[in-house]
Amino acid sequence: MKNSRRHHKCLATYGINRPLQSQLDPVASAISESAYVSERCRQPQPHPNSPDYCDMKNLMPKIFLPSLGRFSLATCLVVSAAFPALAADPPAGFQPIFDGESMKGWHARPHFSPIKLAEMEEGARKEKMDQWMADAKQHWTIENTELVNDGHGAYLVTNKDYTDYELMLEYKTVARADSGIYLKGNPQVQIWDYTDEGKFKLGADLGSGGLWNNSAGAAGKDPFVLADKAFGEWNQFHITQIGATTTVRLNGKLVVDSAVMENFWDRSAPLFRSGPIELQTHGGEIRWRNIWVKELSPEEANSQLSGHGAKEFTSLFNGTNLEGWQGSVENYQVVDGAIQCKAGKGGMLLTAKEYANFVARIEFKLPPGGNNGLAIRSPGQGDPAYSAMCELQVLDSEHPKYAKLDQRQYHGSAYGMAAAHRGFLRDAGQWNFQEVTVDGSTIKVVLNGNVILNADLNEVSDYMGGRPHPGKDRTSGFFGFAGHNDPVEFRNVSIRELP
Numbered sequence: 001m002k003n004s005r006r007h008h009k010c011l012a013t014y015g016i017n018r019p020l021q022s023q024l025d026p027v028a029s030a031i032s033e034s035a036y037v038s039e040r041c042r043q044p045q046p047h048p049n050s051p052d053y054c055d056m057k058n059l060m061p062k063i064f065l066p067s068l069g070r071f072s073l074a075t076c077l078v079v080s081a082a083f084p085a086l087a088a089d090p091p092a093g094f095q096p097i098f099d100g101e102s103m104k105g106w107h108a109r110p111h112f113s114p115i116k117l118a119e120m121e122e123g124a125r126k127e128k129m130d131q132w133m134a135d136a137k138q139h140w141t142i143e144n145t146e147l148v149n150d151g152h153g154a155y156l157v158t159n160k161d162y163t164d165y166e167l168m169l170e171y172k173t174v175a176r177a178d179s180g181i182y183l184k185g186n187p188q189v190q191i192w193d194y195t196d197e198g199k200f201k202l203g204a205d206l207g208s209g210g211l212w213n214n215s216a217g218a219a220g221k222d223p224f225v226l227a228d229k230a231f232g233e234w235n236q237f238h239i240t241q242i243g244a245t246t247t248v249r250l251n252g253k254l255v256v257d258s259a260v261m262e263n264f265w266d267r268s269a270p271l272f273r274s275g276p277i278e279l280q281t282h283g284g285e286i287r288w289r290n291i292w293v294k295e296l297s298p299e300e301a302n303s304q305l306s307g308h309g310a311k312e313f314t315s316l317f318n319g320t321n322l323e324g325w326q327g328s329v330e331n332y333q334v335v336d337g338a339i340q341c342k343a344g345k346g347g348m349l350l351t352a353k354e355y356a357n358f359v360a361r362i363e364f365k366l367p368p369g370g371n372n373g374l375a376i377r378s379p380g381q382g383d384p385a386y387s388a389m390c391e392l393q394v395l396d397s398e399h400p401k402y403a404k405l406d407q408r409q410y411h412g413s414a415y416g417m418a419a420a421h422r423g424f425l426r427d428a429g430q431w432n433f434q435e436v437t438v439d440g441s442t443i444k445v446v447l448n449g450n451v452i453l454n455a456d457l458n459e460v461s462d463y464m465g466g467r468p469h470p471g472k473d474r475t476s477g478f479f480g481f482a483g484h485n486d487p488v489e490f491r492n493v494s495i496r497e498l499p
Contacts, residue, residue, distance in 0.1 A: 094168060094292035097158060097277070100145035108136035108154040113265045114185040114275065147288040149281040151177060157185075161274040164296040164449070167239040170289050175231055177284030180212070183241050184275030187213045187264050189248055189256075191286070194228050209237070209248045209255035213264045220246060220259025227253040234289075242301045243424065243449020244271035258308045260451055270421050270450045298426055302363060302433040305449055306492060313361060313494035316351060316479075326350050327380070331483060338365070338491040341372060341483035348375050348384060350480035357498035360436045360479055365489045368428045369399040372488035373415065376438055377477030384482045387471045390414040390457065391482055392436060392445060396428050406464050411452075412445045416464035417472065418455035424448055431491075439498055441473075 090096055097105060109117070109132055117125060132154040139153030147156070162184070173179060176196055180188035190212035192204040203210065207226030214221040227250040229235050240247040244263075248256035263271045279288060296304070319337045322329050328347030333340055339349070355377070362374075377389035385391040395402065397410040407413070412420030412434075424447045426432050437444040445453040457472045481490060 088290050090290075090292040091168070091294075094166070094294045096291065097160075097293050098147055098288070098291040100289075101142065103136075103140070103142075103147075103156065105159050106156045107159055108132040109157045109278065110154045111187070111280070114272070115265050143287075145289060147279070147291070149279075149286055151282055151284040151286070155182070155278050155280045157182075157278045158276040161276055162241070162293065162295060163274045164242045164298075164301040165240075166294040166296065167241065167277060167292070168237065169291040170234045170236045171286055172232070172234045173286040174284045177286055178282055179286050180280040181237070181239070182276075182278030182280055183239070183246065183261060184272045185278060186261060186271055186275065188280060189237065189239060189246075192228070193284075194226060207250075207255070208235070209250040211246060211248075211256060211259060211261050214259070214262045218259070218262065220248075220256045220261070223248070223250070223255035224257070225253055225255060227251045227255055240304065242296065242305055243273075243447075244451065245305065245446075245449035260446075270424070270452060273423055273450070298430050298432075301448065302431055305433045305435075306361060306363070310494075313359075313496045315492075315494045317491070317493040319491070322349070324352050325480070326352055326478075327480065328483070332481075335489070338489040339481070339493070340487050340489045341481065341485075343487045344485050346483035346485050348378060348380075348480055348482050350375060350378060350380060350478040351495075353478075354476050355438075355479050355495065355497060356476040357439045358437075358479070359496045359498065360438075361434070361492070361494045362436075362490050363431050363433050363492045364394055365431050366394070366396045366425075366428050367487055368396060369401055370394075370396045370428065370486040370488045371484040372486065373482035373484070374436065375478065375480045375482045376436070376443065377471070377474040378480065379471070379474070379477055382471075384471075385415040386467070386469050388477060389438070389472055389474045390417060390443065390469070392443075392453075393420075394481075394488060397422055397425060399428070408464050412447055413453065414443060414455060414457060414460075416467065417457060417460045417469060418443075418453060420445060420447075420453040421450070422452075424450045424452055437498075 107129060109129070120128065136154045136156060139150050140156060141148045171191065173191065173193070176193050177191075178193065178199070179191040181191070182188050188211070190210050191208045192199065194204055194207050196204050203212065203222055206222050207228050208223065209227060210223040211220040229251060235251055238249040244260050245258050246256055246261045247254075247258050261271050263269050277293070316324065317339060318324070319334070321334055322332060322339070327350040328345075329349065331342050331345035331347050332349045333342055372394040373384065374392040374394060375384035375388050376392060378384050379387055381387065393409060393411050393413045393415055395409070395411040402410070406416075407419035408416050410420060410422055411425055426448065432448055435446040441458040442456045443453065444451065460472070463469060479495065
């Protein structure tokens with residue numbers, strides 16, 4: 001009886017006269033009452049133990065159940081549409097980054113370079129960000145756990161930066177809208193009106209999900225398939241971002257597969273190591289909901305990177321012993337399934353087979369200050385930095401003892417010839433994943449999903465110390481490791497030969 005009195009009091013409090021409503025058309029009555037009660041019950045409420053508290057979960061059945069016997073299934077579906085949507089629970093490992101109630105954890109930024117923003121004086125930067133947030137509040141609202149933008153104003157940006165992660169979200173937009181999702185502060189996973197003929201020349205007819213700001217013809221710029229749903233329906237993205245490597249699924253369909261997202265703000269550099277997630281919007285209303293992120297550990301990130309195309313690779317290491325390897329075998333050992341250079345020892349550990357053009361994959365772990373190298377097309381003797389095509393540095397670059405090296409000596413560099421980008425190594429003691437592509441005179445190094453070197457050694461004319469590299473023109477040779485006294489470890493070593 002207590003609950004019944006409370007429900008009738010709640011109805012009376014909010015101006016709903018049930019005897020009067022029952023004389024109306026039941027569908028119209030139900031929708032009208034549910035919408036009104038929904039709105040009023042979203043307003044500040046007394047404590048749940050108060051007799052004036054309006055418990056919407058229990059109130060709605062009191063409104064509808066007496067009349068349900070007269071409703072058809074279709075009618076019930078219409079009535080159900082009047083209820084506000086309930087937020088779904090995130091999958092295991094995912095965390096919501098939008099709470100459905102506020103913009104807590106978000107700030108505002110238009111299409112503005114994060115490089116320039118970081119260069120601003122702190123006071124000027126704060127003033128600018130305050131202006132952007134004030135603008136955003138004029139155009140962003142929250143309705144029924146949905147984040148809504150009217151097609152104008154600054155974008156919403158997470159306060160937190162993310163490195164390797166999976167992002168899931170849902171969106172619903174309207175005709176002629178043009179939006180997207182910035183990853184690590186970089187544009188963008190595109191959202192199109194795929195019916196807008198005026199933008200077909202830009203690729204709108206191909207559908208959403210592509211990395212639209214990649215260079216023409218680059219992998220990922222255009223989606224594999226048109227996977228958009230019709231206007232009025234919710235679309236779901238599942239995006240995996242590891243380093244600069246992006247995979248996009250739209251409504252369960254693969255539209256981008258492990259493509260490198262180019263750095264829009266600095267085309268000469270890799271994508272930022274970490275950065276925020278940004279919801280871009282302009283041209284028309286867009287709604288977002290169920291925005292979830294799963295941050296990936298180094299092990300999870302490595303597993304996903306190595307798993308892509310794994311069937312095309314041949315293992316070079318059995319995880320147990322050094323069968324199939326030659327050279328300074330006595331200076332290496334197998335520890336916990338990994339090849340380790342013995343402390344105080346060195347020399348080359350090389351494959352038994354020679355390779356010309358290939359893609360090699362390895363995982364490696366550096367001790368603090370660790371130093372090793374990858375011998376590329378080695379003749380089997382001599383210093384691989386000079387006698388082989390090159391030695392790719394494997395180095396704990398940020399250790400203080402290496403502060404004054406030549407840029408061509410840091411991790412991933414073709415030693416003494418071509419410098420790699422820095423800042424993408426994991427901390428010493430963590431496993432890194434690296435893929436090396438050797439094709440003709442070109443060599444590309446992808447570290448933890450980031451392209452840190454892409455060089456044509458035929459074009460090198462300036463050598464460190466003026467010392468030439470006579471082996472750089474080799475067209476084949478052995479692949480392996482070049483130890484320098486430190487217990488650097490390697491595992492999951494595999495190779496794919498190229499034509």
